[in-house]
Amino acid sequence: MSRFVDRVVIHVAAGAGGNGCASVHREKYKPLGGPDGGNGGRGGDVMLVVDANVHTLLDFHFRPHARASNGRQGEGGNRHGAAGDDLELRVPDGTVVLTEDGEVLADLVGHGTRFVAARGGRGGLGNAALASKARKAPGFALLGEPGEERDLVLELKSVADVGLVGFPSAGKSSLIAVLSSARPKIADYPFTTLVPNLGVVTAGETVFTMADVPGLIAGASEGRGLGLDFLRHIERCAVLVHVVDCATYEPGRDPLSDVDALEEELARYTPSLGGDLASRPRAVVLNKIDVPDARELADLVRPEFEARGLPVFEVSTVTREGLRELSFALADLVERHRAAQPPAEPTRVVLRPAAVDESGFTVEPDPEDPDGFVVRGERPERWVLQTNFDNEEAVGYLADRLARLGVEEELARMGAVPGCPVTIGNVTFDWEPSTPAGIAAVSGARGTDARLAGLGRARRPTAAERKSAKRARRGLAGGDAESADRQSAGPVEDAGWDADDIEDE
Ligand SMILES: Nc1nc2c(ncn2[C@@H]2O[C@H](COP(=O)(O)OP(=O)(O)OP(=O)(O)O)[C@@H](O)[C@H]2O)c(=O)[nH]1
Numbered sequence: 356m357s358r359f360v361d362r363v364v365i366h367v368a369a370g371a372g373g374n375g376c377a378s379v380h381r382e383k384y385k386p387l388g389g390p391d392g393g394n395g396g397r398g399g400d401v402m403l404v405v406d407a408n409v410h411t412l413l414d415f416h417f418r419p420h421a422r423a424s425n426g427r428q429g430e431g432g433n434r435h436g437a438a439g440d441d442l443e444l445r446v447p448d449g450t451v452v453l454t455e456d457g458e459v460l461a462d463l464v465g466h467g468t469r470f471v472a473a474r475g476g477r478g479g480l481g482n483a484a485l486a487s488k489a490r491k492a493p494g495f496a497l498l499g500e501p502g503e504e505r506d507l508v509l510e511l512k513s514v515a516d517v518g519l520v521g522f523p524s525a526g527k528s529s530l531i532a533v534l535s536s537a538r539p540k541i542a543d544y545p546f547t548t549l550v551p552n553l554g555v556v557t558a559g560e561t562v563f564t565m566a567d568v569p570g571l572i573a574g575a576s577e578g579r580g581l582g583l584d585f586l587r588h589i590e591r592c593a594v595l596v597h598v599v600d601c602a603t604y605e606p607g608r609d610p611l612s613d614v615d616a617l618e619e620e621l622a623r624y625t626p627s628l629g630g631d632l633a634s635r636p637r638a639v640v641l642n643k644i645d646v647p648d649a650r651e652l653a654d655l656v657r658p659e660f661e662a663r664g665l666p667v668f669e670v671s672t673v674t675r676e677g678l679r680e681l682s683f684a685l686a687d688l689v690e691r692h693r694a695a696q697p698p699a700e701p702t703r704v705v706l707r708p709a710a711v712d713e714s715g716f717t718v719e720p721d722p723e724d725p726d727g728f729v730v731r732g733e734r735p736e737r738w739v740l741q742t743n744f745d746n747e748e749a750v751g752y753l754a755d756r757l758a759r760l761g762v763e764e765e766l767a768r769m770g771a772v773p774g775c776p777v778t779i780g781n782v783t784f785d786w787e788p789s790t791p792a793g794i795a796a797v798s799g800a801r802g803t804d805a806r807l808a809g810l811g812r813a814r815r816p817t818a819a820e821r822k823s824a825k826r827a828r829r830g831l832a833g834g835d836a837e838s839a840d841r842q843s844a845g846p847v848e849d850a851g852w853d854a855d856d857i858e859d860e
C-alpha cells in the first residue's frame with residue numbers, strides 16, 4: 356500500500372555530554388600539583404533545517420531515528436573534551452513540528468530556518484573547574500549529562516500561492532503540468548497523486564507557485580480517502596481553485612454537487628495554524644471541455660457558479676484551450692492577495708515557557724511510597740545526573756548543592772524523617788539531613804536529636820555532614836534557616852555556585 360508521507364513521527368536523540376576528568380598534576384619535584392582534570396565536551400544537538408531542495412518527508416519515513424554524537428571526556432593536563440557534532444536533518448519548506456499530543460512547537464518557513472529538535476547534554480566539569488579554596492583538590496569530577504531525547508511529529512504543509520482542490524482524477528496534476536514545468540505523475544485512476552506537486556507558473560510579470568493535492572472525497576475532513584493529510588496543504592494557499600471534471604460519468608456527480616461537497620469538507624476542516632479557509636479567494640476551473648458532452652455541461656453550470664460570485668474558467672489540459680486566460684486571472688488574484696499582506700514573517704517558532712521555574716524545585720509526597728518524597732526541579736534533577744554515586748566526595752558535593760538550594764529544609768518542612776526514601780530524577784536515596792536547617796527542622800518537629808539517627812547509620816559522615824554538625828554545635832541550628840543557608844553559600848567556601856553558574860551560561 357502506498358503511503359502519503361506528509362506526516363511522520365521521528366525519534367531524535369541528542370548527544371550526551373562527556374564526563375569531566377579528575378586528575379592531579381604530577382611533575383618532578385612537585386609530586387602533588389593542583390587538580391588539572393579538564394571538562395567534558397557538550398553533546399551534539401539534533402537540528403531541523405529547512406532546505407528548499409527537499410520536498411517531502413519521505414526520508415524520515417524510512418529512517419525515523421536520528422542521533423547526534425556524544426561529547427568527549429575531559430583529560431588530565433586541563434585538556435577539555437571536544438564537543439559532539441551537531442546533526443542537521445533537512446526538512447522541506449513548510450514543515451510544522453508538533454509534539455505527539457498535537458502541540459505546535461515550530462512552524463518552519465523559509466530556506467535555512469532552524470529548529471533545535473533535541474539539545475545535547477552539557478559536559479561535566481573536571482576537577483580543575485571544581486576546585487575552590489575549601490576544596491583545593493577535588494577527588495571527583497562531574498558526569499556529562501545525557502542528551503535530550505524525544506518523539507516529534509513532522510507535518511508538511513505546502514507553501515504555495517494557489518492550491519488546487521478537486522475530486523480524484525479531476526485533472527489537478529494535469530493542470531499543474533501544462534501551466535508549469537513541473538512533471539507530476541498523471542493517470543486515470545483515483546489518488547494518483549500521493550505527495551503534493553508544486554509548480555511555478557509565470558504569467559506576464561507575475562511568478563507564482565501552484566500546488567495540487569491528492570484528490571479529495573466527501574468525508575475527507577473526517578479522514579476519509581487521504582483526508583486530513585491533504586487538507587493540511589490547503590491551509591497555506593492564498594487562493595483556492597476548484598478543479599472540476601466535466602466529463603465524468605459517475606452517477607451522482609456533477610460540477611455543482613462536486614464543488615458543494617468539497618466546500619463542505621473545507622468548512623469542516625479547522626486550520627491548525629489559524630486563519631480560516633472560508634475567507635480565501637476562490638475560482639472554479641471546469642476541465643476537460645475537449646470532450647463534447649463536457650463542454651455542454653460546463654456551459655450549463657457556468658451561470659450558476661457566476662451567480663455565486665465565483666470566477667469561472669473553462670479549460671482543457673489536452674487542447675490547452677482557456678489556459679492563458681486562467682493563468683493571467685490567477686496571477687491577478689495572487690497579486691491582489693500579496694498587496695494586501697503585511698510583510699512576511701519568515702518563520703514562527705513557538706517558544707514555550709519552561710514547565711518548572713529553572714531556579715525552583717518542588718517537594719511532594721511520593722505517590723508510590725507512603726513514606727517517600729519526590730523532588731522535582733530542573734537543577735536538582737540535573738545535579739543528580741552529574742553525580743558519580745560511586746564517589747563519596749561527589750555525593751557530598753551533591754548534598755551541599757541540594758542543601759544550598761533549600762531542598763533539605765523543604766523536605767523537613769514537608770515531614771520527611773531521616774532514612775525515608777527521597778527520589779530525584781531516576782535516583783532514590785535514604786534521606787539523611789546534612790545541614791543545620793534540615794536537622795533543626797527535623798529535631799524540632801520530632802523532639803529528638805535526628806543527628807543521632809542519621810549518624811548512627813553504618814556510614815562515615817560526609818564532609819558536609821561533619822561541617823554542618825559543627826555548625827549546629829555552635830548554635831546555628833536554632834537560628835533562622837535562611838541565615839544559616841546564606842553562610843554556607845558564602846563565596847569563600849563555595850565552588851558549587853560558581854561552577855554551576857559557569858555551566859548555566
Ligand atoms: N480528456 C481530457 N482528459 C483529461 C484532461 N485533464 C486531465 N485528463 C485526464 O484525467 C485523468 C486524471 O488526471 P490527473 O491530472 O491525474 O487528475 P488528478 O486530479 O491529479 O487526480 P488525483 O491525483 O488522483 O487526485 C488522466 O487520465 C488525464 O489524462 C482534459 O483536459 N481532457
Ligand SMILES: [Mg+2]
Pocket residue numbers: 527528529540541547548567568569570
Ligand atoms: Mg493528481
